[in-house]
Amino acid sequence: MSLFEGRGLACRRGERWVFAALDFALPAGGALLLTGPNGSGKSSLLRVMAGLLPPAEGSLLWDGAPLRAEPEGHRRRLHFLGHQDAVKPVLSARENLAFWAALRGGAAAAETLERALAAFRLEALAEVPARLLSAGQKRRLALSRLLASPAELWLLDEPSVGLDRASDRALAEALAAHRAGGGRIVASSHVPLELPGAETLDLDAFAATSAEPWPDADWSEAPWSEIP
């Protein structure tokens, strides 16, 4: 069975090491829940997994093959949901959704779009300009993007932020259906997220605060180190 793996991953943001020596393995149908306090690198890890941020050390593998070799193939199989909803205020909900579906290859069938909208109860709002949507409704529109075009790997950064209880359930159903179809999920969350059987990855355990801030800079040889 193919695995999505990370080996010895490390991430540096500016001068700070966020995490180091992080390993994970995610089989088809699996889920990985990222936990940890603010700033422990949950978002950074998701961005590394998406290929937005190159890891400072270590490598990502899909089915044993390094992702660095074929980044476009990796982009084809993933959905990324960040903190921002990427919803254009002057386009209607359906227009927003149709654009993202089309960008990911082929015009999505109208019924796929309808199903994606219906999954998060947005049918009634489909023609409404997105600037009139509330924050939670915009989040639901961003979530329906996951269903509007198929992708094997879902990378979700705090997917349930701002959702009401009914939408929380809709999200849990969508996640379960995706995994039942062999899809993989990596999600970060502060609130309990319904992911039965998910492996938990606590990023606090990989915190690299004790590491040298600049391990590649060795100042002990600097000329002024001789000065008493």
Add this chain to the structure above:
Amino acid sequence: MERDSVKAFLGIVGRDLRLALRQRADALMVVLFFVLTGALFPFGLGPEPNLLARIAPGIIWVTALLAVLLSLERLFLADYEDGALELMALSPLPLSAIVLAKALAHWLTTGLPLMAAAPLIALLYNLDEAALPLTLATLALGTPSLTLIGAVGAALSLGARRGGALIPLLVLPLTIPVLIFGVGAIDAELAGLSTKPHLLLLGAILVLALPFAPIAAAAAIRQAVE
């Protein structure tokens, strides 16, 4: 796969055109800036028909260049701020193709309206009527280069504080050749000389900018969305 890419490319052009159409004020502002700035010089220089006719090519080109610079900020900034740009960077379509699609939509909503407004300035300055078709031809060849070169500056300024003020500083020096050959062609026409070398050089700049500017802008965007 190929057809999917073409569809995705056209999808971006269509979306940006639709956004521009629903936010018409942005495109209109650029054209108004062009016309008003162009109309300003006669007030400063005095109503001297010969002088105005002589400086018309330069005025048209300089104001067109400034108008394009004014519009560059909206090329990527809104998509960067609402997270759309990072999703585009994660789409299967190469990022340089996405930049090219956005540049095409940008030119259709700035370069083309500027060309439509240029005859008005030409009339204001009493530019020789016979030189008008050539003036439009230089704009048609030159403004796409301005958009493409500008896209690199706009991409580089993403994430910088006061990025909007940074773009002209980055882009202006690089656009001087376009300005020189654009004005040179019109001046040559007015003097009865051959315009061909100028037009060929304008075309050469466009041919170089078409492949290289999107690649450079895509690299800058990758840095910005890290």
